[in-house]
Amino acid sequence: MTERLYNQDVYTKTFTGTVRSCTEVPGQEGYEVILDRTAFFPEGGGQYGDIGTIGGVRVRDTKERDGEVLHYTEGPLQEGDTVEGEIDWKVRFSRMQQHTAEHILSGLVHGRFGYQNVGFHLGDDICTMDFNGPITREEMEEIEQEANRAVYEDLPVHILYPPEEELQKMEYRSKIEIDGQVRIVWVPGYDRCACCATHVGSTGEIGQIKVIAMMNYKGGVRVTMVSGDRALLDHEKRERDMKEISAMLSAKEDELPEAVRRLMEENEDRKCQIIELQKRMNELKVQQIPEDSRY
Template identity: 50%
Template sequence: METRKYYYEDSHRTEMTATVLSCEEGKKGFEVVLSGTVFFPEGGGQSADTGVFYISEEETVSVLDVHERNGIIYHTTDQPVEPGTELRGEIDWNERFSKMQNHSGEHLVSGIIHRLFQYNNVGFHLGSTDVTIDFDGPLTREQLNQVEQMANEAVFLNLPVLEEFPDREHLATMEYRSKTEISGQVRIVTIPGYDCCACCAPHVKTTGEIGIIKFLDAVSYKGGMRVHMLCGRRAVLDYESRYEAVARISALLSAKQAETPEAVAHMKEEVKGLKEEISGWKQALIGEKLLSLPEGEDPLCFFEDRLSGDELRKLIDGAARKRTGLCIGFHGTEGSYQFVMAGQKGDMRTESKAFLAAVGGRGGGTARMAQGMVTARRVDVEAYFSTLKVQEL
C-alpha cells in the first residue's frame, strides 16, 4: 500500500499525525514506514526533508533522511519506533522552504532560457551552498543578465505555481519540459507564461515566495553552460556576507565601497612594482655575494630565509660554478628546511642521499644539483656538516 503524500496535497504543510506501519533496521539507521507523511523523499534534484517524530511529550526521534521505493516512503531515523505507534511528525520548515524557493526559482530560470534560446536543462543540483543548472548551449553575460532580470520580474508578478497530475490523454496534449523519460504517473508544475515542467518535488505556491533570484557565476561545461544561482533566503544571506566583505575591504583601503575595484587595482600595481624592486635588490645581493666568494675547494653552507627557492637555487648554482667544492643552501624554519646542493665534483644524488639518511627528509635531483626538504633542526644540519665552513648571506 502506497504512503499517503501530504506534501503533494499542501506543500506548506509542516506536520502530520500518522500510524507506524513498520520499522526495520537499515544501513544508516532505522527505516520507518507511516500511513501518511509530510516528509518529502529525495528526488527531482532536491534532497530529502529532515525533522522530528514526536512519540510523546518526552520522547522524540530524529528523521535523518527519506527515500521512496515503489510508492512507499521510508523515513531513516536514529532510533527504532514500535509498529502501531501513533506519532506526530514535523519537518524542518526553514530547510524545506529554502529548498522550495530555490527549486521554483530554477524552474523559472530554466523555462525562460528554454523559451528564449531553446536550450534544455540537462542537469540540476540543489546543494547546501548553491544551485547549479546545466544547459546544453552557451550563454553570454548579456543573455544571463536578461534572464536574471526576467526571472525577478516574474517574482514581482506573484504568479501562481500550479501542480497537477494529468491523465494520459491530457498529458499527451501538453507541451512540457522533462530531463528524462517518465513512466507511471507524471506530475506537472506550471508557472503561467514562463514554464511547464515535469517535477516530483514540492514548490512554493506563488512566485513571490521565491524572493530574490541571483546568478553567482556561469562557466562553460560540456559544450554548454553551468549556472550557479541562489534564491530567496539563501540569496539574502549571500548578499549580506558579500556586503560585509566589501565593507571591510573598503575600510582597509580607506575608499568608498563603490570605488574598491579601482583601489584594489591601484594597490595591485603598487605591490607589483615593490615586488619587482625587491627582486632587483635580491638579484644584486646574490651577484655581490657570488663576486665576493673566494675560489677554492673547501665546501660552503648557507642559511638564508630572505631568498625564495628559485633565488636560492641561483645562488648555489653560481657558487658551484665558481668553486670546486660542495655548495649547499638552506631556507625555512626549524624542522622544515628546504635545501639545494650543487658541486662540480662527485654525484649530488649520492651526497644528498647520505645527508638525508643522517638528518631525515626527502629529495632528489641530478648528478650536479640536488634539492629537497629536511626535518632536522639547524644545529643537527650544522653537526652533519661540521667540517664545512658555515656562512651567512
C-alpha cells in the first residue's frame, strides 16, 4: 500500500518516491502510476484529488483504489525509477481552506439546529453544502459571523486517530459508516468530524468565510460558500461589477440601491405608458374602420 505523506505533514509540497507500476489507461491518453510513497491526496471526502507533476510529467488527477493511491499522468514513468513529485500547492491550499471552512460552518449548523450536512461538493470555484433542514438568511448570516470569529481566533485544527474505545465515547459528525481507523478533524469549540481530506493547520489560514448563495433544496437548504483566496476573488469581482454599474447609472456606489429603485420605478411607469398608448392606438384603429364593416 502507498505510504501517504499528506497524513504525516499536510504541508509537504515536494517528495521523492519509487515508481512501483505504470500502466496505460485503456481508451484514454494517459497513464496510471503507483508510487511507494506520495504527498498527492486522492479524491475523497467531497474533495478532488491533487494535481501537479511526478518526474516532470503532469499529474492531472489522483484517486484511490484498494488502498493504493493512483496518479493519472499525461506521460509514462519508468518502473523502479526514483522520481520527484510536486503537488500544485496553490490548488491544494485553496482546497484546504475551503474544506476547513466547510467543517466550521457545518459544525455550527449542527450545533444550533441539529441538522446534518447530507451533501458536500468542493469544486474548483465554489463549495456547496446541503443541510437537511430549513435555515433562514438571517440565521445563516449569524452563523457566518460566528464562523469568521473562529477564523479570527486562529485556532489549531487537530487531526486525531482515536482508539476504538475512545471513539465510542466521542461525539463527532460522520456522513458514512467507516471501516478501520477513523480520522477525526477537530476545531475546538466549533466542530469534530470524521474526515479523510486535507485541512489547514490553524483556522487563521482560512482568511475569511463568505456565504454567497442559498436556495431551498430537497426539504432543506443548499448553501454556497467561498473562503480564503476564493473569497478575495469574489470580493474583487463584486467590486468591479459595482464600479461598472455605478458608472452606467451615474450614481455613487453607496447610492446604487436607490438608483436601481428609481430605474425600476421609471421602467414600470414607461410600461404603463406603453400599455395606455397601445390601448389608445387600438381605439383609433377601430374608429377608422367604416361603421358598416365593424361587425
